[in-house]
Amino acid sequence: MSDDVAAPTEFEIPEGYALLDWRRGFGRQIGPLYRRAANGSYAMGFRVEEHHTNGMSNAHGGMLMSFADMAWGHIVSVEQSSYWVTVRLTLDFLASAHLGDWVEGAGEVLSREDGLYVVRGRIWSADRQLITGSGVFKAIQKREPRPGEKAYVAKS
Amino acid sequence: MSDDVAAPTEFEIPEGYALLDWRRGFGRQIGPLYRRAANGSYAMGFRVEEHHTNGMSNAHGGMLMSFADMAWGHIVSVEQSSYWVTVRLTLDFLASAHLGDWVEGAGEVLSREDGLYVVRGRIWSADRQLITGSGVFKAIQKREPRPGEKAYVAKS
Numbered sequence: 001m002s003d004d005v006a007a008p009t010e011f012e013i014p015e016g017y018a019l020l021d022w023r024r025g026f027g028r029q030i031g032p033l034y035r036r037a038a039n040g041s042y043a044m045g046f047r048v049e050e051h052h053t054n055g056m057s058n059a060h061g062g063m064l065m066s067f068a069d070m071a072w073g074h075i076v077s078v079e080q081s082s083y084w085v086t087v088r089l090t091l092d093f094l095a096s097a098h099l100g101d102w103v104e105g106a107g108e109v110l111s112r113e114d115g116l117y118v119v120r121g122r123i124w125s126a127d128r129q130l131i132t133g134s135g136v137f138k139a140i141q142k143r144e145p146r147p148g149e150k151a152y153v154a155k156s
Numbered sequence: 157m158s159d160d161v162a163a164p165t166e167f168e169i170p171e172g173y174a175l176l177d178w179r180r181g182f183g184r185q186i187g188p189l190y191r192r193a194a195n196g197s198y199a200m201g202f203r204v205e206e207h208h209t210n211g212m213s214n215a216h217g218g219m220l221m222s223f224a225d226m227a228w229g230h231i232v233s234v235e236q237s238s239y240w241v242t243v244r245l246t247l248d249f250l251a252s253a254h255l256g257d258w259v260e261g262a263g264e265v266l267s268r269e270d271g272l273y274v275v276r277g278r279i280w281s282a283d284r285q286l287i288t289g290s291g292v293f294k295a296i297q298k299r300e301p302r303p304g305e306k307a308y309v310a311k312s
Contacts, residue, residue, distance in 0.1 A: 026216035029185060029207040051185040060182035061229075061242040062222025069218045086217040090246045 014102060017045055030066055035074075037148030042078055043106040044071040048099050059097040064123060064131055065089075071105030072121035073137045079109065079117070081145040081152070084137045087116070091133040101125045107135070115139040170258060173201055186222055191230075193304025198234055199262040200227040204255050214252040215259065220279060220287055221247055227261030228277035229293045235265065235273070237301040237308070240293045243272070247289040257281045263291065271295040 016036040022028045030052070034045045046052070046067060054060040069086055076084040097103050107121035116138055123131040145152035172192035178184045186208070190201045202208070202223060210216040225242055232240040253259050263277035272294055279287040301308035 024206070025209040025211070026186075026207060026219050027210075030218065050180070051182065053181040054183075055181070055239070060222070061245075062186065062218075062225045063182050065221045065225060065245065066216070066218025069221060073217075083211070085252075086249050088246075088248050089217075089221065090244075092244050093242050096241075 013047070014045065020044075026066070027070075030063060033067070033070070035148065037078075040078060040150045040153060041106075042074065042148060043104050044074060045102060045104040048097050048101045048103060050099065053099055056096075057099045059101070059103065059130075061093065064093070064097070064103070065091055067103065067105055068121060068123050068131055068133065069135070071123065072107035072119050072133075072135045075107045075109060075119055076117050076137050076139050077146070078149050079112070080139055080142070081149045082115075082139045082142045084117075084139050087136040087138050089133065089135045091131050093131055094129050097125045097130055103130065105131075110134070169203070170201065176200075182222070183226075186219060189223070189226070191304065193234075196234060196306045196309060197262075198230065198304060199260050200230060201258060201260045204253050204257045204259060206255065209255055212252075213255045215254075215257070217249065220249070220253070220259070221245075223259065223261055224277060224279050224287055224289065225291070227279065228263035228275050228289075228291045231263045231265055231275055232273050232293050232295050233302070234305050235268070236271075236295055236298070237305045238271075238295045238298045240273075240295050243292040243294050245289065245291045247287050249287055250285050253281045253286055259286065261287075266290070 017034040020033045020035050036043055048059045052059050052063045073084055103125045105123040107119040110118045110120050119135045121133055173190040176189045176191050192199055204215045208215050208219045229240055259281045261279040263275040266274045266276050275291045277289055
């Protein structure tokens, strides 16, 4: 008997964050991702693991972009509980995140018209800005409000 | 005895494309990706699999962005055989790719100064444009030329 059995990987996850339990598709593939939500505000986060890295053991640009897309577009879900698609995204890369870093992201609405959201977003790790940018997201089909979304909070 | 054993997934890969054999990190995580290269020109490609999809069984926006980053920035490798990082990326999403679609991407140099490349790129599937955009990529450390790169072709 030995104790070198495979144990689930454990990370220290900052307080307030809960796992986004995506069980399929690209969301699962690039996970685990986390979210904190309170009073209609939110942020998303992830710990940089090996499968997120480039050849320099930093978070791959593609991973940070995918995360930015999700973290910034998520505000459409928060605001009006609907599915959404990305129309345009502009990202400025300011600094890199290293293996093991905790990375966070969030967006704020600049304008909203006919279901088209213009969002200003940022991605950061501790006190370092990693990406700033903006996105245009189009709300499509409405769905049932979920925890952390304004309509859900209003109902409960 | 039965023949329901797990067989390796096989895809029809368009002629001229070869697998990019990334064995670690984010490149492996979102693969398999392919490349064709001839006479200093190139394109990258992938088949949309389940682990690339969003809830609508289309290629996830994050996947297309990650692919665009790699496919457009790759021109720095072709031109001068060096590692590179992404400085800025702007993407306009025009259409979606469905599960099973073959998606391709490539970039062309608009300007190049002090190792800073401005690249115009596109992502397409058959005759449909999926994304157009531009990127700014910074060449960093030089490395040995690899097959399909201009310096490699010139040497051989």
